[in-house]
Each structure stands twice: as structure tokens, then as C-alpha cells.
Amino acid sequence: MKKALISVFNKEKIETLAGFLSEKGFEIYATKGTKKYLTEKGIEAFGLEEMGIDTEGIAGGRIKTMHPLLLEKILSKEGDVFEVVVCNLYPFEEKLREGINEPEIYEYIDIGGVTLIRAACKNIERTLPIVDPDDYDLFKEKYEKGLNKKDRFYFAAKAFEYVTFYDAIISDFFRKKSGDFPFYFNISGKKIFDLRYGENPQQKAVVYGRKFIESLYGKKLSYNNLLDIESAFLCVSEFEEPTCVIIKHTSPCGVASGETLEEAFERAFLSDPESAFGGIVAFNKTLDDRTAERVVSNFFEVVIAPDFEENTVEILKKRKNLRIINSSDIHVSDYEFRSVFDFILFQERMRETISPSEWELKTTKEASSAEIEDLYFALKVVKYVKSNAICIVKAKRTLGIGSGQPSRIRALEIAIDKAKSFGLSTVGAVLASDAFFPFRDSIDKAAQEGISAIVTPGGSIRDEEVIKAAEENGISLYLIKERYFRH
Numbered sequence: 001m002k003k004a005l006i007s008v009f010n011k012e013k014i015e016t017l018a019g020f021l022s023e024k025g026f027e028i029y030a031t032k033g034t035k036k037y038l039t040e041k042g043i044e045a046f047g048l049e050e051m052g053i054d055t056e057g058i059a060g061g062r063i064k065t066m067h068p069l070l071l072e073k074i075l076s077k078e079g080d081v082f083e084v085v086v087c088n089l090y091p092f093e094e095k096l097r098e099g100i101n102e103p104e105i106y107e108y109i110d111i112g113g114v115t116l117i118r119a120a121c122k123n124i125e126r127t128l129p130i131v132d133p134d135d136y137d138l139f140k141e142k143y144e145k146g147l148n149k150k151d152r153f154y155f156a157a158k159a160f161e162y163v164t165f166y167d168a169i170i171s172d173f174f175r176k177k178s179g180d181f182p183f184y185f186n187i188s189g190k191k192i193f194d195l196r197y198g199e200n201p202q203q204k205a206v207v208y209g210r211k212f213i214e215s216l217y218g219k220k221l222s223y224n225n226l227l228d229i230e231s232a233f234l235c236v237s238e239f240e241e242p243t244c245v246i247i248k249h250t251s252p253c254g255v256a257s258g259e260t261l262e263e264a265f266e267r268a269f270l271s272d273p274e275s276a277f278g279g280i281v282a283f284n285k286t287l288d289d290r291t292a293e294r295v296v297s298n299f300f301e302v303v304i305a306p307d308f309e310e311n312t313v314e315i316l317k318k319r320k321n322l323r324i325i326n327s328s329d330i331h332v333s334d335y336e337f338r339s340v341f342d343f344i345l346f347q348e349r350m351r352e353t354i355s356p357s358e359w360e361l362k363t364t365k366e367a368s369s370a371e372i373e374d375l376y377f378a379l380k381v382v383k384y385v386k387s388n389a390i391c392i393v394k395a396k397r398t399l400g401i402g403s404g405q406p407s408r409i410r411a412l413e414i415a416i417d418k419a420k421s422f423g424l425s426t427v428g429a430v431l432a433s434d435a436f437f438p439f440r441d442s443i444d445k446a447a448q449e450g451i452s453a454i455v456t457p458g459g460s461i462r463d464e465e466v467i468k469a470a471e472e473n474g475i476s477l478y479l480i481k482e483r484y485f486r487h
Contacts, residue, residue: 004084007031015041017136065112074119085120086130089113093169121156129159198223218323231384232282238380244268248279255381256397262291267397287312353380359478362467367453367476371430375455378432383484390415394429412442416449426450434484436460440469447473457483
């Protein structure tokens with residue numbers, strides 16, 4: 001008689017699969033908790049003890065399915081085997097989210113279930129593993145048609161991906177405790193959904209992860225939306241007072257703080273209303289109705305906020321296709337990675353922006369307290385601008401941003417031109433650079449436009465030349481030891 005083994009922690013929809021297997025003539029064996037559940041649902045199931053397997057009390061109850069007789073019935077190349085093994089694992093990740101820590105969390109490291117799944121995959125020509133409740137209906141459909149080799153490979157691949165994902169979560173837990181970079185790097189995530197396309201329409205793309213961003217309204221997020229959302233969220237999170245960040249193509253085009261979010265939005269938007277069209281707008285405080293009305297009077301792809309007033313979401317829905325994102329649950333890893341050829345580059349995420357107390361004044365003239373605040377504001381923004389990057393700020397508002405230029409002087413000229421094109425004066429403004437100035441030409445140009453203070457990383461062989469230029473032009477110059485390249 002055909003046999004199936006069922007051992008599941010997540011019992012979602014398991015009775016539907018077990019009922020199907022029973023109808024198809026399978027004799028069902030189940031571990032204790034699963035057997036009890038199926039019996040209550042009116043489905044006949046045998047306990048492992050009826051196979052002569054008794055693991056009660058071994059290692060304090062930690063051993064349940066690690067038994068030679070059970071593994072023989074999965075791995076054997078001859079004779080009777082379990083033709084189907086349905087198994088999912090202890091909820092290690094869920095328990096971490098609940099705040100369970102060591103030593104209790106160790107009890108949720110699954111041993112036996114992983115072994116059952118791997119054993120089924122090893123004997124894939126005879127035994128089929130099923131690990132995902134979402135695949136129960138697919139299995140029934142495939143079984144009715146007759147399982148072929150491709151079907152078996154699908155379930156085996158899914159099973160190993162599931163185990164790898166599970167193990168990656170556990171290894172990440174231990175690695176964070178050790179404080180080191182991982183020795184073996186595993187990219188892990190559950191497929192969340194297929195994207196319409198990638199960065200361009202001809203490129204296929206998929207989203208993988210553990211927990212997705214909460215979308216309150218609007219179409220599914222696109223590949224480019226997600227890139228922009230990350231930049232917007234990281235940038236706006238740098239600020240404490242009410243702040244608005246507008247992102248276009250992953251770089252800020254307008255950033256401002258204000259007494260209210262509405263004021264912050266107006267100031268950010270008017271910094272560069274041209275680039276803001278079709279951009280991503282992010283806030284760091286609860287979004288109110290008045291600001292929402294201003295947002296929907298313009299065209300944006302996405303609006304992000306940590307919370308919304310009672311009627312705000314309904315106001316935002318007036319703008320067709322506007323995606324609305326609650327950022328309160330966004331998780332930011334301490335690390336980031338990207339691919340180069342078939343390699344992976346892995347690095348720490350940029351730390352908190354270096355504070356003014358750590359800057360080194362290099363000129364006779366000191367900046368005023370208001371200028372220091374603006375310099376700090378500019379430095380926070382320039383971290384999220386594509387290199388080479390220049391950010392000009394006055395009264396906690398960007399006037400001009402120059403980004404993505406091979407030459408730093410060109411980035412500065414773009415920032416100045418942008419400010420002028422929208423009628424914004426740079427006289428008395430300050431400037432931040434993401435890396436050192438290689439020549440004094442940028443300092444001289446900034447002085448011509450009325451820039452009064454500059455903060456920049458040091459490290460150029462011409463630092464002294466740059467310092468001299470600032471001194472001659474009456475500019476307060478501060479050097480910092482951190483660089484903020486963003487390629």
C-alpha cells in the first residue's frame with residue numbers, strides 16, 4: 001500500500017492534502033502533533049509508534065523523527081518507502097520576531113524536519129518532498145496528471161531552497177552574535193512576487209525577502225520604485241525635525257525641514273519642482289491631511305510615511321495609481337551587497353553621519369551656529385546623492401544638488417545652475433561634498449556664488465591648496481575623516 005509521512009508545524013491547509021492522499025489510497029503516518037490534528041479533522045492517520053518508532057524522552061524530547069527505521073522508509077532504493085513526505089519546520093524566524101532570545105530560541109532550531117526533507121530529496125525518484133502549503137493544490141493537480149521527472153525536480157528544488165533559507169536565518173542569528181562578516185555568504189529570501197519587469201521593460205525581475213514593505217494602497221511596487229524607496233527612507237531617517245525628501249532615480253532632488261510637514265514639503269518641492277515630477281516623496285513624521293492635499297496636487301509615484309492621520313490615506317487615494325507606503329516596519333540591514341560579474345561585494349552600511357563635534361576647522365573663520373546646522377543638514381543629504389556629489393543648503397533646505405558627475409567641479413556647477421534656474425540665491429548658503437576636492441577650482445567657484453562655509457572629507461594631496469583657497473575667499477572650511485561615495 002502507498003504510504004505518506006506528514007510532519008508539519010504549520011498545519012495550514014494540511015487536512016486538504018491529507019484528505020486527498022487518503023482518497024488516493026495512501027496510508028498516512030504522522031508525528032504526534034500532526035496525527036492529533038488530522039484525527040480531529042476526521043482523517044485517519046497512524047502514529048510513528050505503529051512502525052515500532054518510539055523516541056519519547058530521548059534527549060529531553062528533542063529527538064522525534066531521527067530514527068533509522070523512519071529514515072529507511074524514506075531513503076531505501078528497494079521495497080516499501082514513503083512516496084510522499086510532507087514537512088515544514090519550527091518557526092525560528094517568527095520566534096525571533098516575537099523577541100525570544102537564547103537559550104529558548106535554540107529549541108526552535110529544527111533538526112529532524114530538515115533531515116526528513118533532505119532524505120526525501122536524496123531519494124527523489126521514489127520519494128517526493130512537499131514543504132510549502134501553497135504547493136498542496138499544485139501537487140494534487142500534478143498527481144492527477146501523473147508526476148514526471150520535471151515535477152519531482154520542482155518539489156526537490158523548492159525543498160532545498162526552503163531548507164537553505166531556514167538555515168541562512170539561523171546562521172545570520174549566530175553571525176550577528178559573533179560580530180564578524182560571514183565566512184560563507186548566502187543570499188536568502190522567500191519569493192514574494194514577480195515584478196512586471198526589472199530596471200527596464202526587457203528585463204525579467206522578482207522580489208525576494210523575508211517580510212515585505214507594507215503597501216496601504218496602489219499598484220504593486222516596481223523594481224525602480226523599490227530602489228527609490230530605499231534611498232528616500234534612508235535619507236529622511238537621518239533627520240529628527242519634520243522633514244521631507246523627494247527622490248528621483250535614487251538621488252535626492254529636494255530635501256527640507258520645517259516647523260510642520262507641510263512647510264517641509266513645500267520647501268523641498270520648490271527646491272527642484274522639475275525633477276520632483278514623478279518622483280518618490282518621503283516624510284519622517286505622521287503625515288497629516290493638509291500635507292496630503294499638497295502631495296496629491298502634484299504627480300508622485302510613491303508617498304512614504306511612518307504613520308497617517310485618520311483621513312490622510314483617503315485623501316492620498318484621490319491621486320490615481322499613487323502607491324502609499326507605511327515605513328514604520330521597514331527593516332534596514334547593517335550590511336549591504338551588490339553583484340560584480342559573478343562575485344558579491346559585501347560591506348557595512350554607512351554609519352550615522354559624522355557629527356560637527358568631530359569636524360576639524362581648517363580656516364581662521366569659524367562658521368556660525370546656523371551655518372553649522374546647515375552644513376550638518378547638507379552632509380546628511382549628500383550621503384544619498386550619486387557620486388560625485390555636491391549639496392548646497394540654506395536654512396535647512398537644499399538649493400541645488402549636483403550628482404553623478406565624473407568631475408567634482410561639474411557637479412558643483414550643476415548644483416549652482418539648478419539653484420539659479422529656480423530663482424534660489426546661493427549667497428550665504430553652505431556646501432557639502434561627498435569626497436575631497438582634488439583642486440581649488442571648486443572652492444573659488446563656490447566663493448564666486450556666495451557660499452560661506454564648506455564641509456568635505458580630507459585626504460587629497462592638494463588639501464593644503466584647498467584650505468588656502470578657502471582662507472583667501474573667507475570661507476569657513478571643515479574637514480572630516482569619513483567619505484560618503486555612493487556609486
